[in-house]
Amino acid sequence: MTFLKKIFITYGTIFALIIVFVLGWAVGNKSLPTPNLVLENNNPEAGKVIGKDTAPPAWLSRDVDFDIFWQVWQIIQSDYVDKPVAEPQLFYGAMQGLVASLGDPYSNFLEPQTAKNFTEELAGHFEGIGAEIGIKNDRLTIISPLPESPAEKAGLKGGDKVFFIDDFDTTDISLSDAVSRIRGERGTQVTLKVLRDNEIDFRDIIITRDTIKIVSVQQEMKTTTSGKKISYIKIINFNEDTSYRFRQAVNESLSQGPEGFIIDVRNDPGGFLDKAIELASYWIPSGKIVVQEKFSENNIQSHVATGSAQLNDFQTVVLVNGGSASASEILAGALQDHGLATLVGEQTFGKGSVQDLKEFSNGSALKLTIARWLTPDGRQIDGDGIAPDVKVELTEDDYNNDKDPQLKKALEILN
DSSP, X not given: OOGGGEEOOOSSOOOSSSSGGGGGGGGGTTTXXXXXXXXXXXXXXXXXXXXXXXXXXXXXXXXXOTHHHHHHHHHHHHHOTTOOOOHHHHXXXXXXXXXXXXXXXXXXXXXXXXHHHHHHHHHTEEEEOOEEEEEETTEEEEEEEOTTOHHHHTTOOTTOEEEEETTEEOTTOXXXXXXXXXXXXXXXXXEEEEEOTTOOSOEEEEEEOEEEEOOOEEEEEEEOTTOOEEEEEEEOOBOTTHHHHHHHXXXXXXXXXXXXXXXXXXXXXXXXXXXXXXXXXXTSOTTSEEEEEEEETTEEEEEEOOSOOTTTTSOEEEEEOTTOOTHHHHHXXXXXXXXXXXXXXXXXXXXXXXXXXXXXXXXXXXXXXXXXXXXXXXXXOTTTOOOOSXXXXXXXXXXXXXXXXXXXXXXXXXX
16 A cells, blocks of 8 residues: 555444444543644634643653653552553553544554555455444344345345344444444354345255455446436445546446436545545546545645546546545535535535554554645535535435435435
């Protein structure tokens, strides 16, 4: 992975055995009595800090003896009730606490296994069964098996309600717990007891886990009520295969003579910056700004479109919601600022900070915020998000009944 490994992650949506592992670092943060240094969005009417020209608090102005760290280390090893404590556990916990003291939810230290999972997710593959899951009508439900996945090959279908994972009753299970129980090493098996719509007998579906390759882009043709052919392209995340998959989707679309495009980045947590720029370049002419990167007040760098803008003349709608984050927001904000697309849906997540991933010799990694994103017109994404041009909510009732008013509105606009 190149391009400074700039990575965008959101905690908004768990997409089918994909995102949950990132949450592990939070365990080391909960008990840290660190000062809260995270600032809210700038507000010209907000109060001001007084006394900032005086000396800093005494606890910040005193020198610190690093030997105290080793004293704490040794006291834990000698006096903790459940000793011995593994030294790597103390080491990685200390590193996580060090980064957590910044008060930035997107900066964190990843121990080797978590770092490995993280880079595998960005590459678009992991080990598991390959299915999108969700909670519908209070029951763990298969949204859809991924194409060519073990789940699909074993006969799992969208809409299957999962009552047991192996021998574990899924009543009131959380989505993250379900992910951790279903996911596992390649070659191992998991049994899902499911009930299919219009059936009264349970099915035991035995699935052998395997390496899952995420197909980050999906395409299909839709038709408006007036008979217009519209290309619908769903972007699941912005990972290593996205440019290639999107080019395939566009070529397939153009071969069928579309009269418009719908780009769906709902619940897309983001990914690589260069992929967002490449996709935006299908609409934005070469040399025009796609996104600005703000390192400090006096250090702002612009990233410009590099493609042929071959979709520039097509009417386009972008679907967004609260799970659209990072690279998704960069794409949506750029097309909105340049007047090249209508955004339909709900306010996006507001993940507009830039993380640089540094990997170390032992397999661990540091993900550190180094900058923030601005749209071409200078709007801040971080904390604010991108507001849709046409606000349409998708309610829990819509979700439970397989209705999609946001997609319906997009087709109405293109009609």
